[in-house]
Amino acid sequence: MSGPLPRLSPLLEAVLGVGTDLELRATLQRIVDSAAELTGARCAALGTRDPAQDGLAEIRTTDAVPPPPGLLSVPIHVHGEAFGDLHLADKRCGTPFTAEDEQLLHVLAAQAGIAIGNARLYEAARQRERWIEGAAAVTTALLTGEAAADALMTVAERARLLADAAAGVILQPTPSGGMEIVTASTYDDPGDIVGTTIAPGSPVLEQLLGGEPVSVEDSATDPRMTTRVRHRFGPSMMLPLRAEDRLIGTLALPRRRGDRPYTPVERLLAVQFASQAALALVLADAQHRRARLAVYEDRDRIARDLHDLVIQRLFATGLMLESTRRRCPDDDVHATLGRAVEELRSTVQEVRTAIFALQQPPADAPTSFRGRVLKETAGAAALLGFKPATRFTGPVENRVPDQIADQLLTALRRALATASRRPDVSRVEVLVDATATLPDGRDAVRLMVYDDGRADDEDGTTTVWQSPL
Known part of the structure; x- marks a missing residue:
């Protein structure tokens, strides 16, 4: 190139104009428009050499007809590397x-x-800022005490928004050596995605279990993808959630079919986000365990106090009343003391039941028969507005077989539901007696559910269910 450049003012305006916008797409569009205006071309286009790097394939003028190739083309270099070609x-x-x-x-x-x-530097800085803010928000949310399922959903949803993905999916290892989708955040109903598995032996799975991220150009056609929902998605990132040499799971961020592929910068930022999220999940889990341990310790202390102090005092008081009743000649006083002794016995049973309930893990499903009964009565509190009083008599854990236990629980559930529908119910008492006897002399377990609601002009109703042992 030599010789003077005419039309200097329009050129200066164009040169100054192409650098006024820091957003990459807007900058490219300004370059194309300026080139068309400078040369008087009706059609102008800018094609990139590597669309995956910036997520842009071609920028054109507003003219709907693409320019024929080769009429006038000039390469564009960025930091010494070929970026694309400007065609007029x-x-x-x-x-x-x-x-x-x-x-x-x-x-x-x-x-x-x-x-x-x-523009690339600005876009990378802005993307990095968004991902850092997203990781910080996830860490803050996880450390506020969310449940495990909510924590995973927080990670999946935030990552989906940051990556502009169609879905944010969390997979966790299965006992068989595969992986299963346990949480999914999508624009639509994710119900058909949750539960999808990756079978053991998959090449993708081997990379993920080894802690390596996986990049997929098209989930629907990539032979490594074997899930039943792969046909719904296009470009995807699969990122290990790994912290303290422990694989928590995998974060998958698939885009829709036909969407642009992820850029190297997006993949790098997503990997960093996954590492931060995995660490936050580990810290949140440790915090949750410490909180649960503190609850267990408090419950154990309360249970010990109840057992060592309250029950012993109640038992001693009952013995004194029983002794006084035997020595008392007055029938009325004798009957009153007898009722007091029975009340103390019932109170001891209720305290023992409370001690047992305190020893149950707060979030774990009860496996013992006594625990299942307590779970049913605790669940009925939401309908009744108060918790029913529950007592057990005899060795219910040892004497009631599983089949009869299931039948009793069904009867209890039905009785509690009936009680909740009665008007003016303010008290419900549940008794499970493993020392009952049938009229024919056989050993039995008996369930009695009493409520003080009105039914058929009577105050108070008792439901009785029993079964031979």
């Missing part, structure tokens, strides 16, 4: 492009390379 066609005056047009285009292309480099 169909000059408005009908004449071919001149050497002057080519000189103008080369000058504009040089300035465009600088503007694109700046």
Whole structure:
């Protein structure tokens, strides 16, 4: 290129104009429009050499017809590397492009390379800021005491939004050596995604279990993808959630079919986010365990106090009343003391039941028969507005077989539901007696559910269910 450059003012305006916008797409569009205006071309387009790097394939003028290739093309370099080519066609005056047009285009292309480099830096900084803010928000949310399922959903949903993905999916290892989707955040109902598994031996699975991220160009056609929902998605990232040499799971971020692939910068930021999220999950789990341990310790202390102090005092008081009743000649006083002794016995049973309930883990499903009964009565409190009083008599854990226990629980559930529908119910008492006897002399377990609600003009109703042992 040599010789003076005419049309200097329009060129200066174009050179200055291409660097005024820091957003990459807007910068490329300004370059294309400036090139068309400088040369009088009706059609202009900028094609990138590596669409995956910036997520952009081609930028054109507002003219709907693409320019024929090769009429006037100038390469654009960014930091010494080929970025793409600026193509012009169909000059408005009908004449071919001149050497002057080519000189103008080369000058504009040089300035465009600088503007694109700046826009890339700005876009990368802005993306990094969004991902860092997202990771910080996830950490804050997880450390506020969310349940495990809620914590995983928080990670999946935040990652989906940051990555502009169609779904955010968490997979966790299965006992068989595969992986299963346990949490999914999508625009639509994720119900058909949760539960999807990756079978053991999958090449993708081997990479993930080894702590390596996996990048997929098209989930629907990639032979490594074997899940039944793969046909719904296109480009995808699968990122191990790994912390303290422990694989918690995998974060998958698939986009819709036809969406642009992830750029290297997006993949790098997503990997960093996954590492931060995995660490936050580990810290949240440790915090949750410490909180549960503190609850267990408090419950054990309360249970010991109840057993060592309250029950012993109640038992001693009952013995004193029993002794006084035997020595008392007055029938009325004798009967009153007898009722007091029975009340103390019932209170001892209730305290023992409370001690047993305190020893149950707060979030674990009870496996013992006594625990299952307590769970049913605790669940009925939501309908009744108060918790029913529950007592057990005899060795219920040892004497009641599983089949009869299931039948009793069904009867208890039905009786509690009936009690909740009675008007003016303010008290419900549940008794499970493993020392009952049937009229024919056989040993039995008896369930009695009393409520003080009105039914058929009677105050108070008792439901009785029993079964031989």
